[in-house]
Structure formats: structure tokens, C-alpha cells
Amino acid sequence: MLDQRFEERYVPEPLAQMARAARRRRPRVVITGLSALSPNGNSVQEFWANTLAGKSGVAPIARFDASEFPSRVGGEIKNFEPRDFMDAKEARRMARCSQFAIACARLAAQDARLELPVVQRERVGVLLGTAVGGIDATEEGMRTMLGKGWQRVSPFALGAAMPNAPAFHVSMTTGAHGYLGTITAACASGTQTIGDGAEIIRRGAADIMFVGGTEAGLFP
Numbered sequence: 046m047l048d049q050r051f052e053e054r055y056v057p058e059p060l061a062q063m064a065r066a067a068r069r070r071r072p073r074v075v076i077t078g079l080s081a082l083s084p085n086g087n088s089v090q091e092f093w094a095n096t097l098a099g100k101s102g103v104a105p106i107a108r109f110d111a112s113e114f115p116s117r118v119g120g121e122i123k124n125f126e127p128r129d130f131m132d133a134k135e136a137r138r139m140a141r142c143s144q145f146a147i148a149c150a151r152l153a154a155q156d157a158r159l160e161l162p163v164v165q166r167e168r169v170g171v172l173l174g175t176a177v178g179g180i181d182a183t184e185e186g187m188r189t190m191l192g193k194g195w196q197r198v199s200p201f202a203l204g205a206a207m208p209n210a211p212a213f214h215v216s217m218t219t220g221a222h223g224y225l226g227t228i229t230a231a232c233a234s235g236t237q238t239i240g241d242g243a244e245i246i247r248r249g250a251a252d253i254m255f256v257g258g259t260e261a262g263l264f265p
């Protein structure tokens with residue numbers, strides 16, 4: 046809408062016509078699969094129904110004992126079992142935000158009726174957003190190093206903590222070996238991946254993109 050108003054006011058008509066023609070030639074990008082894991086629900090349907098009903102996902106923390114903390118409420122994702130989406134050994138090697146990302150990627154593929162692993166691997170990409178990445182893995186690694194020494198730190202700690210870990214794990218899980226990236230833009234990270242993912246498809250760099258955001262900052 047803003048682009049249209051700008052064109053009408055400031056762009057000469059011949060150039061405006063060329064711009065409109067160029068937009069018509071651009072490939073149409075559509076969303077074919079959705080998923081959600083959130084404090085407001087563990088499915089798109091549950092999340093949307095609770096949102097429309099004005100239900101808040103913020104509640105007293107139950108995942109750990111928060112009685113000693115100044116704040117004892119948070120937005121928890123409840124009833125999430127990583128082993129429903131990956132084996133236990135794999136789950137232990139990654140941060141919780143990566144577990145969420147894998148689960149949502151599988152659920153979105155199921156919603157889109159996209160069989161995994163994907164067939165045309167080089168034409169399928171992943172672009173995920175996160176503000177802090179595997180901060181729980183960072184915290185756990187630091188506590189282990191300070192309390193028990195660096196020799197006791199998990200060899201997977203650094204990889205689990207990195208912001209690009211969720212995108213990497215989704216790529217490996219889905220077989221998407223095309224475009225791979227991570228956006229870290231605070232609260233806008235996940236939203237930005239949707240727009241950028243659409244542009245990646247429009248310019249011909251991919252046919253399918255897994256996009257979205259993941260965060261797991263609630264830990265003792």
C-alpha cells in the first residue's frame with residue numbers, strides 16, 4: 046500500500062507502468078504448511094483459538110522451582126516431548142530452541158503434505174530467526190566449567206549454543222541442502238525470515254523454504 050501511494054505521488058507514469066509490469070512477472074509465493082509451539086498452544090489451531098479468546102500463555106513457572114527468583118511467571122511451552130520428533134541421544138546434543146525448531150519443521154512439512162527427507166534437496170532451503178539461540182546450553186556450559194572444570198563441559202556445548210544451530214538441525218532433519226541462513230534481529234527475527242524467505246523463492250534461489258522463529262530463554 047505504501048509503495049502504491051509513493052508511486053502515485055512521486056513516480057512518473059511510464060516508470061510506474063514498468064514497475065507494475067515487473068511485479069506482475071514475479072513468481073507468486075504461497076505458504077503451504079503451518080506449525081506452532083508456543084505458550085498459547087502446541088498447534089496452529091490451539092494457538093489461534095486461545096489468541097482469539099484473549100487467553101494469555103504467561104503463568105506461574107512450573108518447569109523448575111522459581112521460588113527464589115524475583116519473577117516467578119513466564120511463557121512456558123508445556124507438554125513438549127522432544128522424543129516425539131527425534132531420538133533421545135540427538136535431543137541431548139542440542140539446545141531446547143533447536144528441539145522446538147525440528148518439531149515445528151516436521152509439523153509444518155506434515156501440514157504441507159511434504160514428504161521428508163525432501164527429494165530435490167538443493168532447491169529446498171532453511172531460514173530461521175532467533176534472538177539468543179541456545180542460551181540454555183551457554184548457561185549450562187558456563188556452570189559446568191566454573192563448578193567442575195572445563196574438562197567436564199560437553200563437547201556439544203558450543204555447537205548447541207550457536208544462533209545458527211536451529212537452522213543447521215532443521216536442514217539435517219529435513220534434508221534441505223539449499224539456501225541456509227539465520228537472522229538475529231531481536232523480537233523481529235522470526236517475522237523477518239518470512240519476508241526474506243519469500244524473496245529467496247522469488248529470485249529463484251529456492252523452490253521451498255522452511256522459515257520461522259525459535260526461542261527457549263526460560264531456564265533456571
